[in-house]
Amino acid sequence: VIEEKGVKMKLTVTDTPGFGDQINNENCWDPIIKYINEQYERYLREEILITRKRKIPDTRVHGCVYFVPPTGHWLRPLDLEFMRRLSKIVNVVPVIAKADTLTLEERAEFKQRIQEDLKTHAISVYPQEDFDQDPDDRALNDRIREKIPFAVVGADQEHQVNGKRVLGRKTKWGIIEVENPAHCEFPLLRDLLIRSHLQDLKDITHNVHYESYRVRRLNESNRP
């Protein structure tokens, strides 16, 4: 549970070690799909009880950050398969990981190719076009959609730059400042996930993904 200015948030981070590491990665997305559906199932069970809890414990996955390796080429078959399947049941936020190995030019080209790939394969990542509520939302989300996937670099060490302490990676050729928008798009990702669209991620999960699951389940149980 983390707290900021009096606002408490219970944050759950689910990691998926081993994903895509094997020689044969067929169906490596199955355990992940299973986990997500299990959370929906849990919520559904609570929701259909006769005497329900006031606040149903919500363990559903609100956002799935998918790390694309910075090859600079296209999405890999594994990336496409995974995102295709998962964007149907959860909000998928693809990011270009370890982006400090791409120059700005390479980054722009890579992003464009990824966007093309996603469009060609009809993969709908967050923020999904279909769920824009009103023209304002649409305008805001369009701008985000132009820039995804965000090229991010992560760091948990601080260094001294121009008299300030910054989070970054220190190399012989310079310091990559993680929170500097000229260096990487980490601030954009953070703003999206936390500062602006946190509630929206939860809403879409509840109103769209969970509802689809619920409808599917109820239809299943209605069939003789």
Place this chain on the structure above:
Amino acid sequence: YTQLLFFCQFSDSAGYVGFANLPNQVHRKSVKKGFEFTLMVVGESGLGKSTLINSLFLTDLYPERYIPGAAEKIERTVQIEASTVEIEERGVKLRLTVVDTPGYGDAINSQDCFRTIIQYIDNQFERYLHDESGLNRRHIIDNRVHCCFYFISPFGHGLKPLDVEFMKALHGKVNIVPVIAKADTLTLKERERLKRRVLDEISEHGIRIYQLPDADSDEDEEFKEQTRASIPFAVIGSNQLIEVKGKKIRGRLYPWGVVEVENPEHNDFLKLRTMLVTHMQDLQEVTQDLHYENFRSERLKRTGK
């Protein structure tokens, strides 16, 4: 006639026969004949293999590159693409063949992806064996793979299962030189850690990578030790020239600085290039004396039955 002159010059000094001139004769003949070398590169897409090869030999082996999208990659199996280029430096000609292996490790299921590669290497051995056993042996072309650069991804924490399987399957057929690609994504500490992990895993699995021979008396022992200690080499390649301090050098320009390919403080590129160039002869010899002989005796044993 230069040999004769040399001979005459020293024929007066006592105890001097003149066969000390042999290396010069060999040198002249080799230079006239030219050298051949076949280098194979193996690694997942997007690890900078082509860029590195271009940087190493200062050529553009892949001018009009077409990078296939994922949909095409799903259908593709591993291809073998050999490109030959004749390069010359100070009168010495080198016929360099680079064997690329696009498609390696791309598919979701990479179970069989190195079978094609093993077949290719065996085929070259087979061809050489056939030529060597033939009646006319004047112009045997050596297309055997003398060295294989295996590209390890810097984005993981060591070797992947595929890396281990590949190297175990091929260390008895070709000289494997492991290379950590796109090293500009690693800090110095991360690089050292990754190198140690890779070496540990290599020894854990009994993988035999190419060993640098001990330094000859005329070679720099310390330099050799330093080179040996840097394996696997963590390298960066670049096809672009950037201006740094008034000079144009190969490098990669980032908002936070310039990574210089030929700067030993930035990466091991120079070490890799020096190692390759000074050991071309040894790589060929080990291929001939060890890998090829292994293949040959296995083959002859099989057909003997």
